[in-house]
Every structure is written in C-alpha cells, then in structure tokens.
Amino acid sequence: MKSKPAYLTLLLALLHGVAGITILVISSWFIAISAIAPVGFNYVIPAVVIRALALLRIASGYASMWVGHNDLLARIAGVRLRVFRQLENSKITDKAFTTEALAQHTEELASRWIAWIAPLSNITFIFTNLCVVAVWFNLPSTSFLITLFAIWLVAVVVQGLGALNIAKRVTTENKAFRQQSADFLNCSAIWHLNKAMNNMPKEEGRHVINSVPSADRVWRQQTTQKDKALRASWWFQGAAFFAVVLVMSGAVSPISDFSYMPIAIVVPMILMAAPDWAGAAFHSITKFAQHKQSAKALKNLKTSPIKLLERTELHHSLTLSGYTAKNRRLPLVSATFPATGIVCISGPSGCGKSSLLQSIAGVLPSTGIKEVDGMRIPDGLITNWRYVEQEPIVLSGSVSSNLDPAGMGIPLDDMTNLLAQLGLEALLPLSMWVGKAGRTLSGGERKRLALARAILSHAKVLLVDEPFEGLDVTTQHKVCEVLNRYAANHLILVASHVTPSALNVSSTLLLEEARMDNLCAGQHAIRLP
Numbered sequence: 001m002k003s004k005p006a007y008l009t010l011l012l013a014l015l016h017g018v019a020g021i022t023i024l025v026i027s028s029w030f031i032a033i034s035a036i037a038p039v040g041f042n043y044v045i046p047a048v049v050i051r052a053l054a055l056l057r058i059a060s061g062y063a064s065m066w067v068g069h070n071d072l073l074a075r076i077a078g079v080r081l082r083v084f085r086q087l088e089n090s091k092i093t094d095k096a097f098t099t100e101a102l103a104q105h106t107e108e109l110a111s112r113w114i115a116w117i118a119p120l121s122n123i124t125f126i127f128t129n130l131c132v133v134a135v136w137f138n139l140p141s142t143s144f145l146i147t148l149f150a151i152w153l154v155a156v157v158v159q160g161l162g163a164l165n166i167a168k169r170v171t172t173e174n175k176a177f178r179q180q181s182a183d184f185l186n187c188s189a190i191w192h193l194n195k196a197m198n199n200m201p202k203e204e205g206r207h208v209i210n211s212v213p214s215a216d217r218v219w220r221q222q223t224t225q226k227d228k229a230l231r232a233s234w235w236f237q238g239a240a241f242f243a244v245v246l247v248m249s250g251a252v253s254p255i256s257d258f259s260y261m262p263i264a265i266v267v268p269m270i271l272m273a274a275p276d277w278a279g280a281a282f283h284s285i286t287k288f289a290q291h292k293q294s295a296k297a298l299k300n301l302k303t304s305p306i307k308l309l310e311r312t313e314l315h316h317s318l319t320l321s322g323y324t325a326k327n328r329r330l331p332l333v334s335a336t337f338p339a340t341g342i343v344c345i346s347g348p349s350g351c352g353k354s355s356l357l358q359s360i361a362g363v364l365p366s367t368g369i370k371e372v373d374g375m376r377i378p379d380g381l382i383t384n385w386r387y388v389e390q391e392p393i394v395l396s397g398s399v400s401s402n403l404d405p406a407g408m409g410i411p412l413d414d415m416t417n418l419l420a421q422l423g424l425e426a427l428l429p430l431s432m433w434v435g436k437a438g439r440t441l442s443g444g445e446r447k448r449l450a451l452a453r454a455i456l457s458h459a460k461v462l463l464v465d466e467p468f469e470g471l472d473v474t475t476q477h478k479v480c481e482v483l484n485r486y487a488a489n490h491l492i493l494v495a496s497h498v499t500p501s502a503l504n505v506s507s508t509l510l511l512e513e514a515r516m517d518n519l520c521a522g523q524h525a526i527r528l529p
C-alpha cells in the first residue's frame, strides 16, 4: 500500500493547525498594537497576512479532509485484503467474530491517520513549537505556557491509559453481545418455548420477547469512554483559564512595564484558546485505544486451517480402507468405488453418512486410507471434488452469483438450462436477488441451487448429501435425471434415506450404526456388495 497520501494528510493537517495558531498569535498582537499604534502604523500588512493565513487554513483543512478520506478508502481496501489473506484457506472458529465485527475492526485500523495520528502529532507539534518560540523570544508568561504543556501531556497520557482499559472492556462486552445475539437468533424457531414468555404481557395480541440480548453494557462502556474524554478536556479548559487568570491578575509574576507591551497579550490568548486547538487530543487518544484493541482482536483472530489439495482426477477407482471421519465414533469403511456412476450410501440416521462424504471431500479430517487410482491421497480439501451439503449455504446475492461465486465465467445459458432441468424456473431470471443468505428460498430450492452450483463447476466427484429430502415426487424425478446424466462421466456418491426408482444406482454402500460394543471389540469394515 502506498503511504504517500497519509503523510500528505498529516502535512496538510499540520498546515491547517499552524495557520490557525499563527492567525491567533498575529491577530491578538494586532488588536493590542492597534490600540496604541503611532500615527503612520501600517495596518494593511498584518491584515493581509491574517487574511492570507485564513485562506490557507480553509484550503488546507478541506485538502486534508479530501486527501485523508481518499487515503482512508484505500487503506480500508488494503486492510480488508490483509484480513482476507489471513482467512485464506482457514475458517473462523470464533462465533462472535461476525462480518460486522470484522468490518468494525478493519475500519478502526484503516482510519488511524485521520482518527488519531494526524490530530495528535499536529497538536504535539504546535504545543512544542509554541513553547520553543516563547522561550526563544522570551515572551511574557512563557512559564505558564510550559506548565500548561506539561499538564496537557500528563492528562493525555493518563486519559490514554484509562481509555485503553475501557476499550478493552468495550471489546469484551461487544464480543459477548455478538455471541449472545448469534445464539439468540439461531434459536428463533423455539422462542415460543421460552417459559418467561407465558407470563409476559401481550402487545397487540403478540407476546413481546424480553430475553433479547441487550447492548446496554456495550453502550454504557462507550458512553463512559466519551464522558471521560469530555471530562479531561473540561479539566484542561479549567487549567488553561486558571492560568490566564493568574497571568492577568499578576498573582504569580508581578505586572511589569513589559506586561503592557502588545506582545504580552500573545501567551494569554494562546492559553485562553488552548482548549480549542489542543482539547481534541483527549478524543483522539480514545481512538488510539480503540485502534489498539482492534489490531489485537484481528491479530488474535482464531481460525482453523483448511488444507487445499491440487485437482485430483479420477480415472479408475476410489478406494477407502479402514476409513472414517477423525474423532467421531463411527464405523470404519473399506470399499472401492468406480470412476463413474452413482453409488448410494444408506443407513440409519446418525450412522455417519454425512461424515463419510465430508471426509472423502476433505472437509473433515479422516483416519484410514483414501486412494485414487492407486495413489494415496492425504487429508485436505480436494479442489475439484464437491460436497453438496444437507443444508447448503446460499450467498446474499443474485442467482447467477450463487451459481458462479468464484467468477469462473460459467456461461449464463448453462446456468439457465440446468436450473430449468432441476425444476427451478422460479429462480429465473439469473439476475434475481435471492435475499439475505437466500432466506426467501425454500429448503428444496436451496438444495437444488447448491446441486446446480456443484455441477456447473464441473466437479470430478460429486458427494451429495440428502438431495431428495423435502422434494415432491415430480421434482425428485427431475433431480434423478440430472444426476443420471452427470454420472455418465463422473462419480456421484449420494447419501440418502430415500432412493427414487428413477435414480440409476450402480451400487449401494450400507453403513451400519456405530455401536460402542462394536467399536470396542474392533471396528468393523463394510464392503460394497
């Protein structure tokens, strides 16, 4: 990522800040000197300088915003890419890490230049230079300015440390809230079983759900964070005004002749306006704390790796020996499958049909031996074999983006024809939006859409989980015809409780239920008949 615009943002913000403080210094001096100016004093030059500085301040302010926001967009894209790379070939295991959480942390990371680096370095630069110039020219009341600088520094550090703690709590509360929300939404189908609901008042005849996860705690922490920043800036304002009062009253340093010179007004004016040009630091430091938390959260993002295997062609046979999904108490399978045709995998519910298909595809790790044309294949996702889930994932997008999610350029005609063959004419045209995660589709439509996606990717081996579940007989027939045609050149393993007569099954693998005594006595192997 090019970082030039970021430095440009900083430079422009600096110009904006310096122009502002210079206007303050010159104009306060100008006002003071105008009162006692001798005849012939040239009012034009300071007035022109102030006007020019004002224009510079406006221009640099807008330019800094423009460059800064362009840079922010580029940075968001860059950080997103980094996150995508981090997630490549792996899956997030943390339920609370929703897309929204990822987006929030990404933005927090990307906005660091405009959120805190530019404002904080700007104020530090101005404050330091004001002190140096004041000492250099021995301006009256310089010690007050230096004292205020020290107070500001301490306050920012203390505020920053507190903000770090609160930001940590915000992240924890946010994570808990997201986790509770995910759990709550996942059990939406059984909300009515919630005991509390029976005793609850009704609104317009409907029960009001009162166990909805609340974001109150998150909100409270965020409010505390803002309040503390605000309080710090009020205290700073108080200190600055107190310093002005001390200067003006002469309580600390006695009023001398020098005090009546126009230049003597400069430091009190700077002190008076300090909350305006230095107060923003207290809010910027909280942004820094949030940034730290986001960077930590993304760094510690829990993922589990998915190993990808190269394309695996199948010319003769797929052989499994003593094979099963790892860490599941399931029967071991020993069987040989042909390179083409349909093999039905049947057995009682829970006997391990889905687990077997998933481990063959490489979605699950396995134990035992898997050989393709006599070559042993290690664990890992085989990129040109497809497992079609029992409950498929549908993307929030158009029908065509669901059929070609990787943008492989699958011809639209192929998509349309296949959808028609599967009885999915209702999903045409292909540009139709399927709703968030395909929620508008029926269970049967989702299954056939996922099957179409797998077939259109020209998968060498199709591993289809319960494709006929929830389909009427006519639609089952259509699905059978599509599978029969595909099986002429490919191997299809179908896990199913039903085997429609229209399906050209070449052989059946019957999985028995895994029983504890079987497993203890030495696991049994099942062969194809």
Ligand SMILES: Nc1ncnc2c1ncn2[C@@H]1O[C@H](COP(=O)(O)OP(=O)(O)OP(=O)(O)O)[C@@H](O)[C@H]1O
Pocket: 328, 329, 330, 347, 348, 349, 350, 351, 352, 353, 354, 355, 356, 495
């Ligand atoms: N995510 C999981 N973690 C641990 N064990 C699991 C998991 N999913 C399934 N199992 C175990 O594996 C067994 C087999 O599950 P699987 O889904 O493979 O069976 P199935 O034959 O496809 O069942 P069904 O016909 O009901 O879909 C289950 O009884 C369960 O004990």
